[in-house]
Amino acid sequence: MTGDGKTIKILFLGDLVGRPGRFVVRDFLKKQRENYDFIIANVENASHGFGLTEKNYNEISEYGIDCMTSGNHIWDKREILNYIDKADRLVRPFNYPNGTPGRGSKVFELDNGVKVAVINALGRVFMAPVDSQWETVADEIKRLKEITQIIIVDFHAEATAEKICFGRFCADLGASAFFGTHTHVQTADEQIVNNMGYITDAGFCGTSDGVIGMEYNTSLNRFTTCIPERYEVADGNVVQINAVEVEIDSTSGHAAAIKRIFCYVDENEKEEDNEK
Numbered sequence: 001m002t003g004d005g006k007t008i009k010i011l012f013l014g015d016l017v018g019r020p021g022r023f024v025v026r027d028f029l030k031k032q033r034e035n036y037d038f039i040i041a042n043v044e045n046a047s048h049g050f051g052l053t054e055k056n057y058n059e060i061s062e063y064g065i066d067c068m069t070s071g072n073h074i075w076d077k078r079e080i081l082n083y084i085d086k087a088d089r090l091v092r093p094f095n096y097p098n099g100t101p102g103r104g105s106k107v108f109e110l111d112n113g114v115k116v117a118v119i120n121a122l123g124r125v126f127m128a129p130v131d132s133q134w135e136t137v138a139d140e141i142k143r144l145k146e147i148t149q150i151i152i153v154d155f156h157a158e159a160t161a162e163k164i165c166f167g168r169f170c171a172d173l174g175a176s177a178f179f180g181t182h183t184h185v186q187t188a189d190e191q192i193v194n195n196m197g198y199i200t201d202a203g204f205c206g207t208s209d210g211v212i213g214m215e216y217n218t219s220l221n222r223f224t225t226c227i228p229e230r231y232e233v234a235d236g237n238v239v240q241i242n243a244v245e246v247e248i249d250s251t252s253g254h255a256a257a258i259k260r261i262f263c264y265v266d267e268n269e270k271e272e273d274n275e276k
């Protein structure tokens with residue numbers, strides 16, 4: 001434990017986008033890993049911007065990330081169907097239909113026996129249709145509260161109003177922290193709501209000079225011509241870490257503090273080559 005033994009400090013990293021996202025997080029955690037009891041990262045865009053290969057899953061595990069959450073891009077690398085059921089750190093959206101491979105929530109046990117439950121869910125506004133998160137996640141929070149008071153939610157959704165409303169709903173059910181993801185733009189509304197740490201969107205980790213982590217020109221062509229063109233991950237010298245840290249009382253599950261992290265790294269100013 002990092003603090004007094006009663007409070008646990010959790011770090012949540014916004015969507016890792018491609019290799020720049022993976023590498024900036026890898027380097028960040030070399031120095032910061034020991035400051036946290038539990039680290040979560042959204043990895044739905046970690047492999048070339050779309051999905052997650054088994055190789056990248058293993059690499060990201062070695063960075064010191066304890067839990068990986070995901071979102072609508074979870075199935076983009078078809079090989080995930082071959083390994084998701086044995087990927088112990090990976091949580092896919094909870095509100096997919098029954099029978100979907102993988103798991104939508106998981107309870108992790110820290111070295112000192114403290115249990116942390118993580119739920120990942122998709123929103124339904126401006127998103128592909130999925131089961132309602134309202135009933136399914138509510139039932140799951142109630143079930144998990146029988147196991148631990150520490151409940152973390154990654155809500156992967158487009159509409160800010162849906163995120164705010166669902167966040168408040170989860171707070172009233174006793175969640176400890178709620179991190180919005182998917183829009184890749186970090187919001188400045190971090191707060192404690194009814195004992196729960198909340199932010200509408202955690203942002204993304206990856207190349208700053210692009211369009212939410214993707215290359216500008218292909219994004220521009222898609223918007224201006226309406227002709228589908230394959231997205232490419234942005235490449236540039238300036239990369240960013242978008243993350244949120246939350247301190248949680250390990251007995252009550254109540255959040256005591258929340259802080260946004262937004263930092264830039266200029267690869268030109270680093271002494272060592274970053275394997276790019």
Ligand SMILES: [Fe+2]
Nearest residue numbers: 015044045182
């Ligand atoms: Fe994403």
Ligand SMILES: [Fe+2]
Nearest residue numbers: 071072073182
């Ligand atoms: Fe997404």
